[in-house]
Amino acid sequence: MVLDSEIKAQLNQYLQLMENDVLLKVSAGSDTVSKDMLALIDEIASMSSKITVENVLLPRTPSFSVNRVGEDTGVTFAGVPLGHEFTSLVLALLQVSGRAPKVDQSVIEQIKGIRGEYHFESYISLSCHNCPDVVQALNLMSILNPGITHTMIDGAVFKAEAESKNVMAVPTVYLNGEVFSSGRMSIEEILARMGSAPDSSELANKVPYDVLVVGGGPAGASAAIYAARKGIRTGIVAERFGGQVLDTLGIENFISVKYTEGPQLAASLEEHVKEYGIDIMKLQRVKRLEKKEFIEIELESGAVLKSKTVIISTGARWRNVGVPGEAEFKNKGVAYCPHCDGPLFAGKHVAVIGGGNSGIEAAIDLAGIVKHVTVLEFMPELKADSVLQKRLYSLPNVTVLKNVQTKEITGTDKVNGISYMERDTEAVQHIELQGVFVQIGLVPNTDWLGDTVERTRFGEIVVDSHGATSLPGVFAAGDCTNSPYKQIIISMGSGANAALGAFDYLIRN
Ligand SMILES: Cc1cc2nc3c(=O)[nH]c(=O)nc-3n(C[C@H](O)[C@H](O)[C@H](O)COP(=O)(O)OP(=O)(O)OC[C@H]3O[C@@H](n4cnc5c(N)ncnc54)[C@H](O)[C@@H]3O)c2cc1C
Structure with a gap:
């Protein structure tokens, strides 16, 4: 038995949700990984009458593809998708069977509208918690668009292939044989990199906000929710919604939740923010702040957003060691x-x-x-x-x-x-x-602020007890500030504090 009884019980429930028949095309040899793969497939197929299996020869062995009957979807798993990739397999089975994905309709339309041939290959490891998002996004794109295919490749099983391509970081994605990306990416980021981003010209015409939050980590999400709950016009602009939480595996100190994982918490943050009428602007990098009649926030795209108050929550990133070879060999060792x-x-x-x-x-x-x-x-x-x-x-x-x-x-x-x-x-x-x-710590994402607000010699934004910075109307929260401890719960608290500080400022001015 490949799956333990608890997982099997859960899987059984999920497989009940399958809507139509699914055909698994399997390419197996006599090696031990092939045997493990066949054991997994047999076990899954025995749990649902909607799953049938056919032996074929695919470009890689061991591998199998997940198809609609009579129509290949292009979704292939090379290796045994257990570990962090087991969810990717379950989702592929459900989505290929016709179950609707939990993705915004606008994203689905965007994917369906892509024209051309796109063959993705993603090298992953089963212990990589950043890989499933990429695998699941590319699988969904293959399922929705006949011009797109995706093969997930376990680098530990196809070691020689990964080494011949110098893959030394996962996930590494190839598109039509060329390196496309390395590292975690959301479906929106993948679409943007493919040149299929939604029209961003509307950003230039936004009505000024009461509170504009810059950064979508725990601090930014908390600040936006607290501001919106006051009934004021609130926007949140962020490059990667979720922030550092996306790069975190197990979280055991988010009080009242005994255990969660980063991507799950990031998804909950976004879901909670969406509960309010907050204007969410993702995949947007901010490059400048200036105080005029309003506080102006300029985006890399050139668009300028205006607001009466701004809460900066741009967090922190890994510190580089800054020696020759570091940048050159990033993802190459x-x-x-x-x-x-x-x-x-x-x-x-x-x-x-x-x-x-x-x-x-x-x-x-x-x-x-x-x-x-x-x-x-x-x-x-x-x-x-x-x-x-x-x-x-x-x-x-x-x-x-x-x-x-x-x-x-x-x-x-x-x-x-x-x-x-x-x-x-x-x-x-x-x-x-x-x-x-x-592994030498973190550095705050505050370079873009220049001298507009006071910062410490480490680049951290100096805030008072209300989260206010040295520039009236501009507040800050979380890891980008001089708060002595950098934690999720602390960032959320300071985000709430800064939002209440900004609201107080709005009432008085
Ligand atoms: C590997 C790892 C494990 C961790 N484990 C734990 C743990 O177990 N428990 C715990 O409590 N804490 C943990 N932490 C710390 C915790 O993740 C941080 O304290 C917390 O995420 C900080 O939240 P934040 O909102 O201030 O910033 P971040 O999470 O860094 O979010 C910053 C946001 O700002 C955006 N941004 C940055 N620059 C720009 C720009 N120029 N324009 C637009 N947007 C921008 C980012 O895209 C992101 O959305 C861990 C951190 C790491 C790296």
């Missing part, structure tokens, strides 16, 4: 997400730059997958909690280098080593390895 990309380095030697909690957690995680991990810490001692250090030092395949400065990440077409300087002797050393995970 330089990685930032151990959960996602760790499996691609199985059996290899990797480095983790950073000896704080995130660096040491990454090193412990990676040590279970790769051959050897070298940790590089700039300071004479690791900064991680002692419980993590103890666990790290108990592992046989980890080397810790302290008081060293990373100088260069070397490589040709991909990473082949790292150079560092021993700070006490100034001797420069080089280690041959295949991967570098950068």
